[in-house]
Amino acid sequence: MSGISQEDVAHLARLAHIDIPADQLGHYAKQLDAILNAVAEVSSLDTANVAAMSHPVPMTNVFREDIPGVSLTAEQALSGAPAVEDERFRVPRILDEE
Amino acid sequence: MSDLIRKDASELAGLVSSGEVSAVEVAQAHLDRIAAVDGEVHAFLHVDTEGALVSAAAVDAKVKAGDKLSVLAGVPLGLKDILATNGLPTTCGSRILDGWIPPYDATVVTKLREAGVVILGKTNMDEFAMGSSTEHSAFGPTHNPWDLERIPGGSGGGSSACVSSFEAPLAIGTDTGGSIRQPAAVTGSVGVKPTYGGVSRYGIVALASSLDQAGPCARNVLDTALLHSVIAGHDPMDATSINAPVPDVVAAAKRADIKGMKVGIVKELGGEGYQAGVRSRFEESVALIESLGAEVVEVSCPSFPAALAAYYLILPSEASSNLAKFDGIRFGNRVGDDGSKSVEQVMSETRAAGFGSEVIRRIILGTYALSAGYYDAYYGQAQKVRTLIKQDFDAAFAKVDVLISPTAPTTAFKIGEKLDDPLAMYLNDVATIPVNMAGLPGMSLPIGLAPEDNLPVGLQIIAPAMADDRLYNVGAAIERELLAKWGGPILGMAPELAGA
Amino acid sequence: MVEATMNYDEAISKFDPVLGLEVHVELGTNTKMFCGCSTVFGAPPNTQVCPVCLGLPGALPALNKIGVESAIRIGLALNCEIAEWCRFARKNYFYPDMPKNFQTSQYDEPIAFEGYLDVEIDTDEGRKTFRVPIERAHMEEDTGKNSHVGGATGRIHGADYSLVDYNRAGIPLIEIVTKPITGTGKYAPEVAKAYVAALRDILRGLGVSDVKMEQGSLRCDVNLSLRETPESKLGTRSETKNVNSLRSVERAVRYEVSRHAARLAAGDTVVQETRHWHEDTGISTSGRAKSDAEDYRYFPEPDLLPIAPSREWVEELRAALPENPAVRRARLVADWGLSEIDMNTVVNSGALDLIVEAVDAGVDPAAARKWWTGELSRIANDRGIELEELPVTPAHLKRLEELISAGSLNDKLARQALEGVIVGEGDIDEIVKARGLAVVSDDGPLLAAIDEALAADPAVAETIKSGKLAAAGSVVGAVMKATRGQADAARVRELLFEKLGVSE
């Protein structure tokens, strides 16, 4: 079911925004392959008529009233940021707009 | 060393509220203990000496004024470093958060502060709670007070170790697949994972949102119940929080009567793969339970063998998304921003440098399990297995009041022994994981030492959702008999730490 | 790079356009979708943020009930079915204006689905109705706002770095997606525009959003593809973002038709890509091509529980829906006896609701329309504010009209009274009293003023007597001036002619 290649790891690392050095890709591929082989067991059970469970509590319709609460001050909001300018979070240049 | 550190939380609370001992003295005794032994144990990542003494003094002022105190006012506590604390560093054992100070408190922290519980500091953990040994902390491992060369369990090894080394009578842990119960088992302490939704998750850095739950760690069942009662309850800030009365866990811990109860042994959680001494202590407990007038039967949960596999798909999937926010933009550390690189590049370098290898491994695995074309086979299938596990539990609880198993297949292993073998490491949680998958409450209770290595063994007790009180009733009944048999707490058998 | 285009008429003669429209509406709730932060526009940067909408570690979402209710109401107004059970999902991708690096959105379980909206446009054969099929309306959250620093243009390309303000992050959005709209032929641009306009009217009527396209509370993406004939299979589509005015919607469709046609006619393929619309130049430029990076890894949001709106709740909301704007408009045209053109003027002036409000309070429809589309529109325009921002109430207009029909105010005095209202001098009666606004009905002062005016211009009396009655205008004007507008002009004229012994 698996068979993870170095290229797969490189692609996943790009999706996950983790800069894995080329010389470590093989190491991760090997470990992921082993883990995926171990977890392939999930397919062994018959789940044809089984619903997927996304939440362990059987509740629905949990809402909050539309009443303003307490926000942070700009100073608090920015307090943990690595770079700040003009009361805003400063970020390196963005290549393209979504 | 003051004898205050050996006292139970309930006893300390009584001494403080009666004015016999000041909360400041209690706090100072524990701070001194930390100073003396934490160099060896390394349970704490951050000790908040000043904050602890200030909040202890506030409790003393209330005592003087004759104000009503909560059940744990003035009792010191270690807080797993995964709970956001306003003004106190919160690192989750990760380099990426080194130095981050949240501008807000987790709801559990708010409740502790309001109850006058004295927060001594933040305890060590596997990075982002990924691990079963606390070796994956970016700030170095925590050592098991029973044998400093061994692991204290994980991910909440700091919390279990601070309790079992008498640095604090209480601690808060979080349990996604066993991170409260397995550390409790291997350190001879008590730990409870409450019903999912029983304790607010707001302000607890998420590992796997549908599995995470914070809970109490202590040295005996009653103290654990008291802490449980302080942190539990509905929180509108957490949509998955259950809006119902908290089961009376303290009364249950005092009841300690299991006569006429039906107790089920989970056939699939035991036997092969479990250390001999773990098995023999477990069998003794079964006999003890029967001697107390409970009926013990074996029940089968046929889907449980697939739980571990399903868990290692669900957890990394949710974690890969939960950990995406750690990108060095709004908080935490940023790496590689020399002015020439794009934001994407800087995010990627930041995450590569900030996360340890276990975290990276799981993020990549989760990214894979969720990606187009694999979702149904992995994440979707794992969620169906989850339903089967829940059905197994439902069927079992139709027959019995509680279920039992060993908490962990082995006693504490040596530091470094399984570090490079993720699959071997994952097996530590084989008995605890099904409980998280179904959102149920579970306890680990010390039941003695394995004869072959003289290390603690834990008994896992599992109850239906929102029947957390049953854990405490059963746990306290067994504990009472064992204390009588041992002539005192199990931690009295642990070797003295050199610093003491 | 400017791409080749084909003349629109030629393009349409060769190809059949298929439209798709995605509209994002920012809801006008008090608080954000998942936290209690305010949504008020224009606050200082990063002052309307909290651990939740900043995506700080540990924070959790809590769902805004009015956000859900608004989504259901929008769905109902668009003739959609409302899901009996649905969930939020996480859409995972990294972007610095998105605090959690996933958007909490709905994926395969939208709250509303399978609806339609009928729109009317003018065609060569007169007015015609097109039914726009709606696939879904789902809930999600907005992102923060980037501003780009350095480089020559202040735009994203060439910028040295960017600054992010997260005030907008987490504001509730409803994304409304049409199915492919076919059968419009050459009217594709008009249908697109009419759809967005009709949608805007509905949303405004529901009171769920201020629908200000210029402030980004209504944003439109235009998808377009061409095919050889209506029988051919769908062609490759482009997705043009940022089409943020009604005029641009029409232009963007027209442009994309012309651009696609030129490519196809030249034997090139159309690239499936995101494009950016440029309002200033009226063209779109290529953004990024769809790539493997767009694997959003959707999965159900574990931090939010499923939504299962009870059928009672849905029916309650359906019963309380306001009249459909198109139906309402037709009714008002009949009630007020207006022409379609007059009604267009009213709607375009943005005064429709204000006029309805005045009429409901008892003001004559013609008078209400006259004040709101005339004097009051002029004043609002001069001041650069919205009509709604004027402090004029239906009660003001009602009293004004009473005084006019009683003859105690004339048009000019009435305008002065309104000015008093706008500068905050009180209610109409207070202003009339304080400013001394009253038609002078006593003939004595009028005769004195007439005498004065005739004395100042001796020749005018003879001119009038000679039969040039038009010359009376200057005398009346002088009297009006002398009485500061408080004379009844008709009475002045009467008295003048009486005095000079001429008859009209």
Ligand SMILES: [Mg+2]
């Ligand atoms: Mg969207």
Ligand SMILES: [Zn+2]
């Ligand atoms: Zn907020």
